[in-house]
Amino acid sequence: MKIFALFVAATIVFIFPHRSQTNIHNFSSGYSDKFFVKTKSELKISEATGRISLNTGINSLDEKILKYRVFNIKKLFNVNNGDTELYKKLGMERIYVFIMDIKSDIEIEKIVNEFNNDNEIEFSEPNFKGTSAGQKELELNKSYAANIPNDEMFYKQWYLQNNGSVDPSSGGMGKVGADIKVIDTWEIETGSEEVIVAILDSGIKDDHPDLKDRMWINKNETPNNGIDDDQNGYTDDIKGWDFAYEDRRPEDGFGHGTNIATVIGANTNNLIGFSGVDRNCKLMNCKNLNSENTGEYSWWAESIKYAVDNGANIINMSEGGDDYSKVLKTAIDYAIESGVLLTAAMMNKGDSRDYYPASYKGVFAVGATDTDDKRCRKFSWGGGSCWGKHISVVAPGNKIYGLDYENNDNYEVYWSGTSQSTAIVSGIASLLLAQNKSRSSDDLKRIIKLSSRDIVGDSREDRPGWDQYYGYGRVDSYSALTFDKIIDPEKKEEVSKDDGTEDFFNNEKEKAPEDINEGINKGDKGVNEDEKPAKAVDRNTHTPAEDDNGIGPAKKK
Ligand SMILES: [Ca+2]
Ligand SMILES: [Ca+2]
Ligand SMILES: [Ca+2]
Ligand SMILES: [Ca+2]
Numbered sequence: 001m002k003i004f005a006l007f008v009a010a011t012i013v014f015i016f017p018h019r020s021q022t023n024i025h026n027f028s029s030g031y032s033d034k035f036f037v038k039t040k041s042e043l044k045i046s047e048a049t050g051r052i053s054l055n056t057g058i059n060s061l062d063e064k065i066l067k068y069r070v071f072n073i074k075k076l077f078n079v080n081n082g083d084t085e086l087y088k089k090l091g092m093e094r095i096y097v098f099i100m101d102i103k104s105d106i107e108i109e110k111i112v113n114e115f116n117n118d119n120e121i122e123f124s125e126p127n128f129k130g131t132s133a134g135q136k137e138l139e140l141n142k143s144y145a146a147n148i149p150n151d152e153m154f155y156k157q158w159y160l161q162n163n164g165s166v167d168p169s170s171g172g173m174g175k176v177g178a179d180i181k182v183i184d185t186w187e188i189e190t191g192s193e194e195v196i197v198a199i200l201d202s203g204i205k206d207d208h209p210d211l212k213d214r215m216w217i218n219k220n221e222t223p224n225n226g227i228d229d230d231q232n233g234y235t236d237d238i239k240g241w242d243f244a245y246e247d248r249r250p251e252d253g254f255g256h257g258t259n260i261a262t263v264i265g266a267n268t269n270n271l272i273g274f275s276g277v278d279r280n281c282k283l284m285n286c287k288n289l290n291s292e293n294t295g296e297y298s299w300w301a302e303s304i305k306y307a308v309d310n311g312a313n314i315i316n317m318s319e320g321g322d323d324y325s326k327v328l329k330t331a332i333d334y335a336i337e338s339g340v341l342l343t344a345a346m347m348n349k350g351d352s353r354d355y356y357p358a359s360y361k362g363v364f365a366v367g368a369t370d371t372d373d374k375r376c377r378k379f380s381w382g383g384g385s386c387w388g389k390h391i392s393v394v395a396p397g398n399k400i401y402g403l404d405y406e407n408n409d410n411y412e413v414y415w416s417g418t419s420q421s422t423a424i425v426s427g428i429a430s431l432l433l434a435q436n437k438s439r440s441s442d443d444l445k446r447i448i449k450l451s452s453r454d455i456v457g458d459s460r461e462d463r464p465g466w467d468q469y470y471g472y473g474r475v476d477s478y479s480a481l482t483f484d485k486i487i488d489p490e491k492k493e494e495v496s497k498d499d500g501t502e503d504f505f506n507n508e509k510e511k512a513p514e515d516i517n518e519g520i521n522k523g524d525k526g527v528n529e530d531e532k533p534a535k536a537v538d539r540n541t542h543t544p545a546e547d548d549n550g551i552g553p554a555k556k557k
Contacts, residue, residue: 030107030108031105031106031107031108032108032126032127033099033100033101033102034097034098034099034100034127034296034298035097035098035108035111035112035115035124035125035126035127036076036095036096036097036098036123036124036125036126036127036297036298036325036326036327037073037095037096037098037115037121037123037124038091038094038095038096038121038122038123038124038326038327039058039061039094039096039120039121039122040094040120040121040122041094041120042093042094043056043073043094043096044056044057051072051073051074052073052074052075052096054070054071054073058120060118060119060120061118061120061121064114064115064118065098068098068100068106068111069100069101069102070098070099070100070101071099071100071101072098072099073096073097073098073099074096074097074099075093075095075096075097076092076095076096076097076298076301076302076327077092077093077095077301077302077305077330077331077334078233079092079093080231080232080233080234080305080306080309081230081231081232081233081309081310082305082308082309082334083308083309083334083338086334086337086338087334090330090333090334090337091122091330092305092330092334094122095327095330097127097298108126109126112124112125112126123326125325125326125327126323127296127297127298128296128297128321128322128323128325128328129294129295129296129297129321130294130295130297130300130319130320130321130322130323130355130356131289131293131294131295131319131320131321132201132202132254132256132289132293132295132318132319132345132417132419133318133319133320133345133346133347133348133417133418133419133422134256134259134260134318134345134348134400134415134416134417134418134419134420135348135379135380135381135383135415135416135417136255136256136259136413136414136415137380137381137399137413137414137415137416148183149268149269149275150269150270150271151266151267151268151269151270151271151272151273151274151275152271152272152273152411153273153274153401153411154274154275156274156401156411156414157274157275157400157401158174158178158179158371158396158399159179159180159395159396159400159424160179160180160182160183160275160277161179161182161183162174162175162176162177162178162179162371163176164176164178164371166371166399167371167372168370168371168372168374168376168398169370169376169378169379169380169398169399169416170370170374170376170377170378172372172374173372174371174372175371175372175373178369178371178372178373178396178456178474179396180277180395180396180424180428180475180476180477180478181476181477181478181479182275182277182477182478184478185431185477185478185480185481186268186279188435188478188481188482189431189432189434189435189481190268190278190279190280190431190434191265191278191279191280191281191430191431191434192280192281192433192434192437193280193281193282194434194437195278195280195281195282195313195314195430195433195434196216196281196282196283196284196311196312196313196314197264197265197278197281197282197283197284197312197313197314197315197316197426197427197430198216198283198284198286198303198307198312198314198315198316199257199260199261199264199283199284199285199286199316200286200288200300200303200304200307200315200316200317200319201256201257201260201261201286201287201288201289201316201318201319202252202253202254202255202256202257202258202287202289202290202291202293202405203242203250203251203252203253203254203257203258203285203287203289203405204250204252204257204258204261204283204285205251205252205258205261205403205404205405205406205408206239206250206251206285207408208258208273208403208408209267209270209272209273209408210262210266210267210270210272210273210274210403211258211261211262211265211266211267211283211403213267214261214265214266214267214276214281214282214283215239215240215282215283215285216239216240216282216283216284216285217238217239218230218232218237218238218239218240218310220232221236221237221238222236223236223238224236232306232309232310233306234248234306235248236248239285240284240285240286240287241285241286241287241303241306242287243286243287243288243299243300243302243303243306244287244288244289244290244295244296244299245287245290250285250286250287251287252287252405253290253291253405254289254290254291254292254293254405255404255405255406255413255415256289256293256318256415256419257285257287257289257405258402258403258404258405259400259402259403259413259414259415259419259420259423260316260318260402260419260420260422260423261283261285261402261403262274262276262401262402262403263276263277263400263402263420263423263424263427264276264277264278264281264283264316264423264424264426264427264430265277265278265279265280265281265282265283265427265430266402266403267279273403273411274401274402274403274411276427277423277424277427277428277430277431277477278427278430278431278434280434281427281430281434284307284310284311284312286303286306286307287303288300288302288303288319289319295319295321297321297323297325297327297328298327300317300319300328300331300357301327301328301330301331302331304317304331304332304334304335304342305331305334305335307335307340308334308335308338308340312340313340313341313430313433314340314341314342314343314426314429314430314433314444315335315340315341315342315343316343316422316423316426317342317343317344317345317357317422318344318345318417318418318419318420318422318423319344319345319419320344320345320346320347320355320356320357320358321355321356322353322355322356323356324354324356324359325356328356328357328360329356329360332357332360332362332363333362336362336363336441339440339441340441341364341429341441341444341445342357342362342363342364343363343364343365343366343422343425343426343429344357344358344363344364344365344366344422345358345365345366345417345418345419345421345422346358346365346366346367346368346385346386346387346388346391346418347386347418348368348379348383348384348385348386348417348418349383349384349386350377350378350383350384350385350386351386352386352387352388352468353386353388354388354390355386358390359388359390363390364392364393364425364429364445364448365390365391365392365471366391366392366393366394366395366418366421366422366424366425366471367385367386367387367391367393367394367395367397367418367421367469367470367471368385368394368395368396368397368398368416368417368418368420368421369385369394369395369396369397369398369421369457369470369474370396370397370398371396371398371399373453373456373457373474374457374458374461374462375387375394375457375458375461375462375469375470376397376398376416379397379398379416379417380398380399380414380416381416383417385397385418385421386418387461387468387469388468389468391468391469391470391471392445392448392449392471392472393425393448393449393452393470393471393472393473393474393475394421394452394457394469394470394471394473394474394475395421395422395424395425395474395475396420396421396424396474397416397417397418397419397420397421397424398416398420399414399416400414400415400416400420400423401413401414402414402415424475425448425475427477428448428475428477428480429444429448431477431480431481432444432447432448432480432481435481447480447483448472448475448480449471449472449473450472450483451475451476451479451480451482451483452471452472452473452474452475452476452479452480453473453474453475453476453479454470454472454473455473456473456474457469457470457474
């Protein structure tokens with residue numbers, strides 16, 4: 001048996017329009033051969049093997065290593081070419097992965113608890129898993145055409161220019177103009193090659209003509225010589241890294257990452273394929289989901305550090321897990337304290353629970369809207385956009401077409417979920433950074449929040465100002481790129497200082513808005529009445545438990 005956190009298999013459509021069912025794995029606790037240990041002092045290296053010694057010299061720890069047949073201890077984070085000071089400050093040199101030679105027949109939680117009771121241990125926790133926040137579908141339905149830009153499939157990208165022809169999945173009608181106004185935006189800014197957006201996902205089909213020249217290349221590395229030329233800890237990492245399978249070829253084995261890359265940065269106005277929100281930024285490929293749409297937190301943590309150390313300005317994490325993890329938080333803190341903007345998906349179960357990394361303080365958490373500008377209560381495949389006290393903004397997230405990871409000529413695939421919304425926000429952030437390179441990650445967050453469109457959604461949920469369903473509102477790239485002009489200096493001053501709004505922005509994840517528990521479990525709001533109400537999570541004591549109830553339908557064709 002394996003430990004699975006919530007696992008959601010993707011919706012994969014083989015033959016239109018038939019659908020078939022997929023397996024839903026839904027275990028938050030269980031058995032594993034790996035777990036994390038943060039020690040109070042750094043473990044010694046064996047002179048004989050050059051590896052971390054299994055005889056640590058700490059009796060209580062050695063006993064447990066023997067008892068659970070730990071055969072390998074690895075550092076999760078290496079300083080590599082990173083920030084040494086920050087690395088030490090966050091204690092990253094003392095975070096280890098303990099690997100047992102067989103999966104124990106004892107639940108991993110029990111093992112971890114035993115390590116936690118050891119005075120020499122700062123903490124121990126399972127190596128949780130998470131999934132992407134998008135699901136795939138395929139539709140053969142060409143309905144209308146537009147002229148600008150000249151990309152053949154631009155007409156399918158309703159979130160860039162919405163003519164109202166795509167109806168929302170939960171009923172009603174599409175709304176003309178419910179889009180991010182990208183055409184006007186491109187008059188102002190089309191992006192910069194100097195801005196790097198790291199895509200932490202299932203990999204990217206980097207040879208697609210609509211993406212090929214947009215990929216970040218590690219220029220400090222000589223390819224294929226078996227040497228880590230730039231000494232960043234990864235040998236021959238020319239095209240990024242595959243953290244799931246530990247190699248230098250981060251190919252997409254699932255399709256999700258290729259869709260995300262399309263949304264952020266497909267080549268625009270090159271006749272073929274789609275248009276990306278940002279027409280020039282570079283896409284760093286950090287693969288941290290396997291071919292089954294599962295990602296271990298160890299891969300996520302390591303890939304975040306890699307992205308930061310190798311120059312990413314923005315990290316897109318269209319993925320999430322159920323479990324709070326101090327190790328994952330350490331990596332997030334490393335990114336945030338390094339000034340990197342980290343965007344993450346609110347996830348798709350239509351509930352208000354905390355998912356990670358979206359719920360960590362400092363992470364820009366993105367929910368999804370449909371073609372009518374309302375919160376996506378039901379994606380094309382089911383589910384619904386999650387909400388909660390940590391939501392930053394919403395962005396379009398239903399029926400988002402993108403390139404296919406297997407076939408360069410297939411333009412009929414779309415994905416739906418907060419994953420896609422997150423990618424749109426990353427694209428807007430990269431445009432903002434291209435417009436003014438001196439902007440900090442806090443500047444980017446602030447501008448995107450304040451320029452988003454409020455009170456455009458369902459009035460029962462989209463209350464004036466920030467609310468838990470829409471955050472600050474639905475993003476608008478044109479408003480964002482003209483933000484400095486819209487807000488006069490006097491008003492800006494007001495916003496940032498006098499009324500304490502700035503404090504609120506910085507601390508929003510610690511605050512529970514007044515209406516947080518109001519009317520969210522009603523059937524008329526599209527929430528499954530069978531689902532338990534959201535449970536408060538004490539971030540310091542949360543352990544995975546039986547509260548991981550079922551998810552919405554996950555369908556596979
Ligand atoms: Ca290298
Ligand atoms: Ca090399
Ligand atoms: Ca294109
Ligand atoms: Ca609102």
